[in-house]
Amino acid sequence: YxxxxxxxxxxxxxxxxxxxxxxxxxxxxxxxxxxxxxxxxxxxxxxxxxxxxxxxxxxxxxxxxxxxxxxxxxxxxxxxxxxxxxxxxxxxxxxxxxxxxxxxxxxxxxxxxxxxxxxxxxxxxxxxxxxxxxxxxxxxxxxxxxxxxxxxxxxxxxxxxxxxxxxxxxxxxxxxxxxxxxxxxxxxxxVQEDLQIWELVDPDTFEPVPPGARGLTVVTNLNSEGSPQLRFLVGDFATFDYGxxxxxxxxxxARGGFNGRADDMLNIRGLKLFPSVIEEIVRGFDALGNEFQIVLETEGVMDAFTIVVETSVPVGETYANELRVRLEAEVIRQCELRPRIHLSAPGTLPRTEFKARRVIDRRRTL
Ligand SMILES: [Zn+2]
The missing domain is CATH 3.40.50.12780 (ANL, N-terminal domain)
Known part of the structure; x- marks a missing residue:
């Protein structure tokens, strides 16, 4: 390569x-x-x-x-x-x-x-x-x-x-x-347009999208000896502003930055979900810690969708229940998916130095 x-x-x-x-x-x-x-x-x-x-x-x-x-x-x-x-x-x-x-x-x-x-x-x-x-x-x-x-x-x-x-x-x-x-x-x-050509393309047809529309990132990078690329599909969703x-x-x-690689997109019960959306919701609760996981399993013919999240400090049972209800309601409101919420004590989920592995997909493939 x-x-x-x-x-x-x-x-x-x-x-x-x-x-x-x-x-x-x-x-x-x-x-x-x-x-x-x-x-x-x-x-x-x-x-x-x-x-x-x-x-x-x-x-x-x-x-x-x-x-x-x-x-x-x-x-x-x-x-x-x-x-x-x-x-x-x-x-x-x-x-x-x-x-x-x-x-x-x-x-x-x-x-x-x-x-x-x-x-x-x-x-x-x-x-x-x-x-x-x-x-x-x-x-x-x-x-x-x-x-x-x-x-x-x-x-x-x-x-x-x-x-x-x-x-x-x-x-x-x-x-x-x-x-x-x-x-x-x-x-x-x-994006550094004097060095690289950045385009956004439709995720299905791979044709360029009109200016201002959302598409997947594609880069052409000819200012490189080691890795010149012609229209390489980086594959994150973005919207470009040319003003x-x-x-x-x-x-x-990119308006709002680059928040979701198309490969990371999950399909749960037929609905599309970016892990970054769950991150946005979880981090919006001060009582919840920094670490969370999305666990997907097969139950019968259905996808079981669980969010495991640490609390920021140890909490009592009554407050834990209230947190679970509020988090579940927020996920349903934003994602139209009902999750199970599993709260865990601070410091119990694994830490990584580089990219965190937050999605555990144990679903059977049919
Ligand atoms: Zn600027």
């Missing part, structure tokens, strides 16, 4: 990356020195739009897997003279690093940023009073899910930005939130 032959690789090879491979065999890519340069520059200007400036410092919460997001941001920080604190260590050490080195930027997946804040509170600290003023997320939708964004921003007393892209169509920068766009409702995520942004940039922007 690469246009870089062994000879080119020996002459100007830079790094190998691969897809995260949650559902399929990981795909690997060879990137060159030219890719490295393009990548750092185009990622740096995205960081600049987020308000990142030379002289800041950033804690990157990753163990430096071959994932594109953390590496691209690392090289962009280097170029911008933003000092990097590589947080390739357990959570307790990362907390110490925040205390000791006082980084202003935290780079993490949205789930991990909340997990880290919880660990800090357990250790007697207060994330809202820490040195962190900006959180940059990747790997999962963040800024476009209003309740998740509010929760992260309030927890850390910091501004949340996020990036969007895919391993197949890098290097050459990801889509990014700008400071002005974040103040608008819905928020906006710019000038309040920040002055003229790159098209």
């Amino acid at each position: 690469t246009p870089i032959d062994d000879r080119t690789w020996r002459e100007r090879g830079w790094m190998i990356f691969s897809t995260s491979g949650t559902t399929a065999t990981p795909r690997s890519f060879r990137y060159t020195a030219l890719d490295a340069e393009l990548w750092a520059r185009t990622s740096a200007r995205a960081l600049y739009a987020m308000g990142v400036r030379a002289g800041e410092s950033a804690l990157t919460c990753t163990n430096y897997n071959p994932h594109v997001f953390f590496w691209s941001i690392h090289h962009a920080f280097n170029l911008m003279k933003v000092a990097v604190v590589p947080g390739g260590v357990p959570t307790e050490r990362r907390l110490q690093m925040i205390d000791l080195y006082r980084p202003t930027i935290l780079v993490a997946t949205p789930s991990y940023s909340l997990h880290l804040a919880g660990a800090m509170r357990e250790a007697g600290g207060d994330p809202a009073a820490s040195s962190i003023t900006k959180i940059i997320c990747g790997g999962e939708p963040a800024s476009g899910i209003a309740s998740t964004r509010r929760r992260i921003e309030e927890t850390w007393n910091a501004e949340l930005h996020d990036v969007y892209g895919c391993t197949e169509a890098v290097p050459a920068g990801w889509a990014f939130t700008c400071r002005e766009g974040l103040k608008r409702d819905p928020i906006a995520t710019h 000038k942004c309040a920040c002055g940039r003229t790159f098209a922007r």
